Amino acid sequence: MRKHRSYRAFLVHRISGVALALFLPVHLVVLGLAVEAAALDRFLVWSAQPLVKAAEAGLVVLLAIHAFGGLRLLAIELLPWSDRQKDWIGWAAAAALAVGAGFILRSFA
Amino acid sequence: MTGIERHQTDLLILGSGGAGLLAALHAHDKDPSLDITVAVKGLLGKSGCTRMVQGGYNVALAPGDSLERHFMDTIEGGKWLNHQDLAWRLVEGAVERIVELENRWGCFFDRNPDGRLHFKAFAGQTVDRTVHKGDLTGIEIINRLAEQVWARGIERMEEHRALALIPSRDGQRLAGVLMLDIRTGAFRFVAAKAVLLATGGGPTMYLYHTPSGDKSCDGLAMALRAGLKLRDMEMVQFHPTGLIAGVDTRITGTIIEEGLRGAGGHILDGSGERFMHKYDPRNERATRDVVSRGMYDQMKAGRTGPNGGVFITMAHLDPEMVRRQFKGMVTRCADVGFDLVSGRVEVVPTAHYMMGGVVYGLDCRTSLPALFAAGEDTGGVHGANRLGGNGVANSTVFGGIAGEAMAVFARAEGAIVAPDDAAIEAAVSDALRPFSRKPGDLNQLRERLYRLMWDDVGIIRSEESLVRGRKALEDLAEELGETGLADTGRAFNLTWADWLSLDSLILTSRAIAAAALRRDDSRGAHYRSDFPETGPLDRSENTFVTLQGGSIAVTTEPVAFTRVRPGESLA
Amino acid sequence: MKRLELWLYIAQRGSALVLAPLVLLHLGVILYAVSGGLTAAEILGRTRSSALWPAMYALFAVAAAVHGAIGLRVVIREWTAWQGRSLDLSTLAFALLLLLLGLRAVQVIA
Amino acid sequence: MTGTLKVEIWRGAEEGHFEAFEVPTQPSQTVLDLVTYVQRKLDPSLAYRFACRVGVCGSCAMMVNGTPRWTCRTHVNKVAAEGKVRIAPLRNLPVIKDLATDMAPFFDRMQEAKGRFVPSEAAAKDVAVVPPDDPKRKEAAAGIECIGCAVCHSACDVVAWRPDYLGPAALNRAWTLVNDVRDGDRQGHLAAVAVDAGCHACHSHQSCAEHCPVGLNPSRSIAGLKQLVLWAAVRGEL
Ligand SMILES: Cc1cc2nc3c(=O)[nH]c(=O)nc-3n(C[C@H](O)[C@H](O)[C@H](O)COP(=O)(O)OP(=O)(O)OC[C@H]3O[C@@H](n4cnc5c(N)ncnc54)[C@H](O)[C@@H]3O)c2cc1C
Ligand code: HEM
Ligand code: SF4
Ligand code: F3S
């Protein structure tokens, strides 16, 4: 019953949205904590560790997934219906992957 | 009386087909203060045959058409056995009703490119006059009517089976109806000022049949038991192309569209040969009754496919055309494993419609005061044969008339009267009979009924077969009376329902057999191999049956040619 | 409020429309910036180069607060037994928290 | 062709259990036929519902191996997984007994969504002229052949999560009415679906369209409603 593309897309979108919503305060706290450049630098150094980097990459991917998936939903809801809308799931996923891959390549480069 | 719930309403409508729903809506329109209850064996709007209407609705609105032509087609089709005033009321009422269905209830029928109603061709008509919504016209009609009934706060008694019409204590009128609440197994007596019988007949006593599974002639059986007269009961219409896929599938008997023959489909015997040229120069395009008889004849001769039917094939036609034009049929066949586009599909003639039924008047009154009737439960409009498209017109036109008449009656003459408690008691104990008998094999009884009606009281009859059938039916009735059910609980007990249905079917079958034995000529749907000719039209008679002390009595009366005589025409 | 859910829906989709370009831009910047490692100077140098950056991030913060909080409210309602007034107030508080943190962060980079 | 199939059937009401039966297979056999066989030959107390047996009445839908389907039109071959079929009553509706559900809540939703035609004052004596290729007519026609089987209602998780959600079938019906040029209360239909658990509660799961046995697309209808409602709200018309 839930084994079809649109439902999986929904699940991915929802989970990514919740994860983002939970991560966002953390992200902002860190930014806000860094009242001075030195503190921010300390944070950035810490965050340059591979593990942390990987986690960050994950978040960027999450944001990308949610963003492109969200655009797809907005298109379904706000544009005239297209029977190709299912293909958009593929495009959204591809775009999210591209961003994720780009981030990883560039950040480890 | 203990254990029986009591309920009261102004109007009680039995059945939610075209007749029942329009009656409810019209009665409500006429007098919104009335307390109206629709009681139905299945779910409201989801049971009965009106919903299954494919072809469409006959109405004389097309350019060049007229009431007179529609009327004459109906009379000619009915082989002059119709009640002519009822038939006239039908053609007149259809015009009013179709506009009402569109503008008031919201049915959205198909249009021509110019936006006006589309009228399609249907067999037996001199003008294209069938209004439709694709080939699912019934869904559109019933969905729209049901949602309006639902919206009006009309009371629903769903999954309630009417068991018996209960007279008043003085026997002068109808007091109400004994119902069985299928979901709980409880009996409920519903007292009403007026009752509509609209349970839709339905020849489901034949081995192959088209109607919906909830139809089992309960209305006709109840009417017989209440002393009412039924007319033209020998007239059972068979549709030539029903699917056949073995006895254990409910798909068997369901219709494959008539249009397939019209579009050039061939009918083949078991060895793959066409045969309809032996019966009629129009070949496969001959009328329903002729094609059905041709097929039946081949089947009798043993030239059949694996399931005992013959074949229809479209394989010689353009597959794209078949796929496009008969999309619904192609997928329906595919769903059950047949290839209609390039293969052969095994088919049989299948019992479709009963032209006969309760005798009633122009305002839908019956001979029992406070009882009204409409739709397929009634007889008279169609005579010896029903034109495709006149069935749903009949139920919706007369349903509306009945609703209004009942509202007026309830005001003027209606009363809640004391029922004959002994009759309730008797009906309850009748219904409970199987629980006090030794459990037996109901399936075997049903299959015997199917078979004997098909073989002896079916498409081709003779005195010999009918006498045999009559005897077999009497035996069956007796056996059913002695066949019990394990008392596994009465709530939603479908096997008990099967028993009760068989009871109604056997009684109605006896009426069919008796009337068929009486009519010693062949016309319309009735074919006697011992009297293959049609008798003189101007001396036509109708048959009437009643139940008298447990046996069926038959009488005949000359047809009243109130508007037109054989040889004349109004059009 | 009459048609509360409808207006929340509109606010959520509206904020998503605002977020969309901002997120894409943000993603672009991240992609551009990460290569070769980040430094505070670099980040602040960029964000302080023009008043547009802080303004953009402020809008981002507002939209994200609205969007995220409404989103969470829906998810919690549908996936847990928690609903009603206490949920509404909690998610409202969450929105305010996001807004506060967001604006504080903007203040830093401005 | 003759083998047997293990058929597990839900017995009871909300509380209950699965009971296993062995049913002989046939070349042409639907899921409804399996159930019928059990009731006729193995256990006369089994409750289920059907009427038309050809896919027009929408009363025979059940969960078949976890998927809602119209059983009278579902060939056993299509669903039998490793010689086994598990049949349960439709999800998201109260169970009366065994496989029969109470469908009234489903039809109540239709009414809440004002899923019924409202005649227009202007309706003349004649049938309205509506060209079949009129875009609105086409929208209405695309959604109108709903058989009310509640398969979509049962497939939709939002219905499960928010029992007050109007649901795909009711919203689909509302969409056909909003596009019906003959209808006299477009605004009323829009207002009815703009309620708290109305069209915008849908998350475009599209399980409805995925499972609708007659191939309707309620997702599409709902997306259409969301737009109309959104603009009506923004314009202050609701
Ligand atoms: C497959 C098929 C296709 C058809 N196609 C056409 C067509 O194209 N054109 C045409 O004109 N006609 C057609 N007909 C015929 C047409 O459907 C019927 O003539 C007509 O609609 C009957 O309407 P009705 O209201 O009398 O009965 P129905 O619509 O059959 O309704 C009967 C109602 O009574 C209820 N009921 C039965 N027994 C009881 C009981 N004991 N207690 C309570 N309720 C009970 C049933 O549940 C049902 O709700 C077709 C019929 C079939 C079967
Ligand atoms: C490009 C930017 C974004 C777009 C286009 C977008 C789009 C959407 C859309 C359309 C929905 C509705 C889904 C539904 O109801 O079915 C949604 C839900 C949600 N979004 Fe976003 N979003 C974006 C960014 C964000 C961000 C930055 C966050 C983090 C705060 C976020 C958190 C959520 C949450 C928690 C939900 C609820 C999930 C659900 O209901 O399934 N979104 N988003
Ligand atoms: S939309 Fe489809 S699945 Fe839903 S009730 Fe109608 S026919 Fe059934
Ligand atoms: S499955 Fe449910 S969520 Fe929406 S698209 Fe269909 S109604």
Ligand code: FES
């Ligand atoms: S029995 Fe009518 S749809 Fe299946």
